[in-house]
Amino acid sequence: MVGPTVSLSGLRRADGSASYKCPVTGYDVLGAVNAPVELPARKDALRPEDATIEVFVKPGNTTAGVGEGYVESVLRSVLGSIVLGREKGFPRRGVVITLAIIGGEAVERGDSYLTILPALLHASLLALISAAVPLSMTFATTLLAVTPSGQIVQDPPVEDVANAVSLHVLAFSSKGHLLLNESQGRFDFETWESVREQAASICQGANPRGSDGDTAMDDESKDGTLDNFIREAMEDHLHRVYSWKIESN
Amino acid sequence: MATPTASAVPAAPPSLSLPPSQFARLQPHAYLLAHLSPPPASNQPSIRANGRAPAQFRVTSANSGSLTHTNGSAVVRVGDTTAVCGVRAEILHTDDIASWSVSQASSGNTHKRRRLGDLGGKPTEESDDTYADAQDDEDRAHIQDLNLLVPNLSLSTGCAPGFTPGAPPSSLAQSLSHQILSLLHTSRLVRADDLRIWYQPPNLGREDLERHNEDEAMDVDAGPGAAGLSKPREIKAFWVLYIDVMIISLAGNPFDAAWASVLAALRDTKLPKAWWDIDNETILCSDDVSQARKLSLRGFPIASSFCVFDADAAAAYRAVVIPKADEPKRRGFKQTWILADPDGYEEGLSQERACLVVDKESNGQGKTVIVKMEKHGGWIIDTEDLRQLVSMSAQRWDEMKQILEQC
């Protein structure tokens, strides 16, 4: 199994950008972040002590619709909890995140948006990092499906999604908090608990890793947790950005 | 507002104290916190600013069937939030579906299986809570692919300041419409079978002989194999349900009220008896109420929403900025409250939301099934809280079922 591919700061005119491609589901998301920016049109919505976060999701083949309206509100709420909007320069300003879905199965009317949610979340997180927006923590997120036979499948392909009894998207912060849970289908709490356990091990590893966690990435994806994957992407990015400084040492 | 202050002046010396209503507006966070954490000496219970206990839902009432021009309608009031839902049924002819003949051919085998089961009347499995896979797939295919359920929620009714009437749906309205549609699909509340309008080509009976010949001429493209003694039934049309929710008054938590109104309106919905009329080549309906039938819904999903109130809005913020914040200790003394069914005031003071939709199997006797569970906007709610919320939602289910069944 191949891990997702990412590249940061691909767009020249945005303050930060990231593209995230998941090889299993085929979703390819390009995210751009502009922050901090003035939002003159939203004067009454601006809070005096905090930044205002705006998220726009553009589907690949059409303009945004009701489904995008919903996923935007979820993203706004999740990212709003980790962006440090009270840092200097951010209050009364806006953090504008634009996410374009440029590859993968289109989400049809009334379809579940959960399948693409992890890709959108990862792309926006990496774009925020690329734009150097202060964050309190990073997170990793995954999609799990429970099949009729009770198996829990990670990143299910399209036909498994259609047959799944329930779908779950969970996001865990780098400090182990449950940041997001979106579950739909029919399930009981015990099922959800085992889903949560598995999602936690996918995102963070079964038991908290020590310093050796970073090396596991080149092995099978099972060994490299998503948390490590985000961490590596950040490290690569920092290496590139600070290469002048590292080289001069 | 001015009267109590004026009367209070002679009793107490002029001070910096404010009447509660002004304190509530100027310092909403401190106001709610003061209610939730009364001084230990006072021996008062922790209650919310609106007088409810943290786990208490607002008084709910429902009324159905009062709108004349709908197939089913309901008004649900949850506290000061009011949702009106009207269901209108219109007909979608299969001739109007561009891909109908193609999709029929491709999914031919499942249809055959379905028809066999159908000949003996309504499949018996439907009375149980067990779902046959084949039927499930087809339900999903028909309802979802043909857009047979069309829910729309409107907030442009003057329900609260800030929603301009006449403007396109706000992002909140869009998000709620999507959530209702998505929940209708995932809970599979409406059975596709209730929405199908079948046509049974007549058998070669004596009195039907003449008409049948005429029939044959018209049904040439149905294929020569179809001309037998008992021709298979075919779908001629579908009912499309336009489910419109008007939020008449908004005071927090629109989703619970909107979903309850949708459920109550669908329970109230009656579809007239409809058939394919060979002479007019169209679908005709009977206006006889005794022939009309109600929808047989699957289950009884009830939504309950919650929000999290944090004692110090910046405390959590500080906790994460300082990496070694000791979280268990922070949660040791109570600093966060999970508030059920938040009103508009409380929603403005919280970031983290949770929404659960639960159902109970076998009419409330069986175990609790979660249909939807979401939480976002913070990091306070985790497994133990969710377990508690599930049981609170299950209690709410009993309450709501009673209210909606009586309306």
Added chain:
Amino acid sequence: MNDRRRVNGPPGGTRPPVFQSGLQSSNPSDRPRRQRQPAELRKIFLKTGLIPSASGSAYLEFEPSASLAANRSNPKSMIPPSSALKLTCTVHGPKPLPRSAAYSPNLVLTTHVKYAPFAARRRKGHVRDSSERDLGVHLETALRGAIIAERWPKSGLDITITILEAEDDRWWGEPPDSHDASWGIMNVLAGCITAASAAIADARIDCLDLVAGGVAAITEDVGASHSGSGRLMLDTDPAEHASILSACVVAYMPARDEITELWLKGDSSKAVLDDGDSRQGHDALIDGAVDAARGSYSVLSEAVKESILNAVAHA
């Protein structure tokens, strides 16, 4: 074309159900009959303050006609014989005008009338159509004459009406072309005026007087010996009358005996009134509509009194 901000139905469109009984020529005796006296009004239910987030609000409902009530209590037909107006009205403001607005020394009134998609026999669209805009303009004229607008300079007042159930324009059994005008809209306007006046009073906006709406119509008896003989009817339900010659709606302030809005439709010039009434058609119509408005005023003043008593009790 496809509205992406709403959930759309099937792309090919859908058709409203066609009832078999509607195809056969309908029996005129099935038409609902007016059970009231010509000068008898339908009961009005009017309540203020049901929407706490607004500065003022009102809910108005007309009593269902006898035929509708019968079909409701003992349902026989899926086709409702007539319908009864139900609407909500909210008032937001006075509030500061947006920065972009020009200076105004007076209160700027904005009225907005929208039918719910399920309000009428035909499904209404989500975007306001011309008749809804028309209603908004008429309502604004009716209210502007009553509000003392100079007391709120640089402020705006938004009045929003949502119609949950509208009046019929004609009996459903009639062929669609049998009536030239849409008479139901006049009853809707009268209801809008009364409800908006209650909501404005509930919002404590200074007015000269309460404005009440009233409708009167000259109807023609189907079996009349000579054509042109009309009868003056107050508060007509269009479904109950085979032929309406002319109708009139007024917005009326009883304390000042002033009319702030007058809308006359149809041809009343040739109408000869029965029972020795020598008035001109339009005079009789306006008098009748004012009488009807007086009737709704009594309900309106009770509702406003209740609103004030509530406010006093809470203060």
